[in-house]
Amino acid sequence: MYFDYSEKTISSEKIYQGKIIQVKVDTVLLPNGKEAKRELVNHPGAIAVLALTPEDKIILVRQYRKPLEKTILEIPAGKLEKGENPLDCAIRELKEETGYIASNMTQITKFYTSPGFADEIIYLYKANSLQQGEAKPDEDEFIETVELSLDEALERIETGEVIDAKTIMAIYYWQLERNKG
Template structure:
């Protein structure tokens, strides 16, 4: 029988070194499993949602926007940060409409995951939107996006070309592809 080793790190001290609108950065001093000590740089994030929305024409609803950390414009599925105490499904409905103008009759949870557990605690939820109807986008004052609708094949081509390159969107496209291959609607 294999003995399970304790891999947990005990926090000795924690210092917040930056607190912004979206993230907080902290440095934790930890005791390692072998008794030694080290530091961990941790990004605290309130969590986020993203929306896999496929139109009746079988096109994925996306936005093209400039991402400053990458210094380039990329294609993404609609997404946004959770507000304090906000239900993720409500946030998904809100973000879909704000960014794209589309409304969904129904929203369904698909999967949730940590985006970068090596340094951040962001937990992202992907929802599938069903029963889409077109309306008007209501972007935030500092938000500039272009609505884009692509077929599955076009999405796969954009992944290969590096234009779709963020984890949530790549995951959503492959979830959609898996559903298509299994003969199920998204």
């Protein structure tokens, strides 16, 4: 028998409406009949791309991330524009951030980044058959493209230079795929 764990929203108060996110506080009715507050972040969603060169190297970008107050290595990624198809976004972001164009791009998976408080979903794609072009990052993006072998990428996880979930997931996916033969 399945127990219904759902929470009914009684009221919702918008706290902040930004360019990218919305923050609200919902009052909910719990399954036991009590009320609780839920602080929620609404996000339009994003894409991330595991891009592999013909030399079997992963393409990463090095960029400063203000919430972390540090520069990190991560796979190319970006926010979905309103009504944008995730595949179109993946193609656009890969070209903007790295200059690469993929003639073959497939969705690996999609996942929620922090379901305890946010509805952000990331669509993870794999890009193959790449052709190099010219990167054209957004005017507020300052990034450097880095290419690493699988062993080098795994080492960057171990040393803490690669620390974000989407990039770690992509690198481990690449490792599993390679081990399957």
